[in-house]
Amino acid sequence: MAARAMWKGTIRFEDVEVPVKLYSAAQDQSVHFRLLHEKDMEPVKQQMVHPETGKVVDAADVRRAYQTEDGDLVMLDDEELAELEPDASRDIEITRFLDTEAITHQWYDRPYYLGPDGDEETYFALVEALRKKGREGVARWVMRKKEYVGALRANGDYLILMTLRRKGEVVPASALKAPGGRALDKREVNMATQLVAALEDELDLAAFRDEYRDRVLELVHAKAEGKVVKFPEAPKRDTEASLEKMLAESLKAAKKRRASG
């Protein structure tokens, strides 16, 4: 079943215009719980309460305030907040194109698919051009009264917009110093390299299940049917023995697995 587009806009840079539809690419599958009143199993309602009077404050009367570092509150009225809202626009403005390596994925926040909206020809020409050039665009757009920055990338045969974290939010590895110590033993490096090679495989993300989620769902379904629930045991781990010996044994085990698999 085709998903519904959450927004429509137009990619713009130089003389290029590509009308697109935007779709969320991430879908959270984690298990969600509701808070219930134990007595009557009624889902609870959240309300804002004045701490001194204990009275509920209606949503219409709730004001917003910014708390300074000293703890003072600066109240902002609706008009002031409305003025801060970015101007509504349908443009996805591309300000720069960079090498696809230039923005490390530490900056990545949420992925969105872009699909063509009436001009497939230019859409797929853009996908191809980005791929050929090995570039991605830095994009800025306003969606639902909020301004976003993102990376416009070719992903497979389609365009994606990856929203990015904001200036100053990421600590790059280049700003840090690696832990020091005596030079590594050549034999150990050699064995570790072999062990990585022995454990190397094609990437198959589907092989990794969220087993914890599975167990939580299993638990709730078992409880719903009134079954007794068994819990898994925790296995032990051996932490003694030398690094070299452990590497050698791991290597042997990995090779054996490979030969028999």
Place this chain on the structure above:
Amino acid sequence: VAEYEEDDVGPRSFWSGTITFGLVSIPVELYPASRSQRVSLRMVAPDGTPLTRRYFCPKEEKELEWDEIVRGYEIEKDSYVVVTDAELEKLAPEKTRDIDLRVFVDAEQLNPMHFDRAYYLTPGGNSTKAYRLLAATMEQTEKAGIATFVMRGKEYLIAILAENGILRAETMRFADEVRSPEDVGLPAPEKGKPALVKQVEKAITALSESSLDEDELADRGAEQLLALVKRKEKKGEDVVPAPAGEPAVASEGVIDLMEVLKRSLQGASAGSNRREAKRVEGAGGRKDGKKAAAKKPAPSSVKSAQRRGGSKWTKSYLRKQSKDELYETAKELDIEGRSSMTKDELIAAIQNAAG
């Protein structure tokens, strides 16, 4: 004096555990690699008093105490199965709290759509040798290790990458958490018309730069909001002074995070006790940090609560975290309305959402 140092302690490790690489165990601590700088507003009454979030039973129309509330999973419409903290805790066995590196792949094969959040791994034990060995090997071979592990009541799929001799864990969306182009219903791809592709390539070249200018990622909306706040503060307009005794908001920025990471990467074990001790002191907030009660819990109890992982959602554990840390956790759990919550509300919401 030590009591006042808590401000420079900054974020503490999210998780400590073990990477297993074959039979080799590498103790590590996990720190966020980024920190939200988002500006959040509080909800206040027209008289400027910060509001508190309370839970009500819509049927009885009465306010509920926390111990009258349970957590339920909606098994079918309006029908719930109650799940307790103890049950959830039992579902996360010790083994899955190890990061078991059983598969290595070409780092390039990873689809960026799966990346969620980045964390730095720092050496957790007395020796850095095994850590350095793994980092050097992975960096040289350009491989990423793939594993799953349980942190704070949730199972994560992660890619471990090495850069600059430092290990990083990127949490990844599971296969079923990223839609395919078919799921979305995108049309079958077409080959681009050569002339049009050329034209687009030319436009791309015209706008190309060699590196990212972080200023382009500036949050203009937040900057404008802060400017407005400054103006009003200066004029003394609509300013409600902090009530005496109210703990101030801790400001833990990226700078602090960087300091903590630097310290943790160099001689983690020497610093960890100190950090732990200060962390406990920090529990009472800046202004009432002097209270003896706040210092009471032994550092080891903090550590073990953290280790147990599954039980981390206990109120006492959450209380030991700074508001910023709670906010970060709330963000991870996608808790709605988190930006306007008080510390108590964040704790309650986290306990609720911890599935």
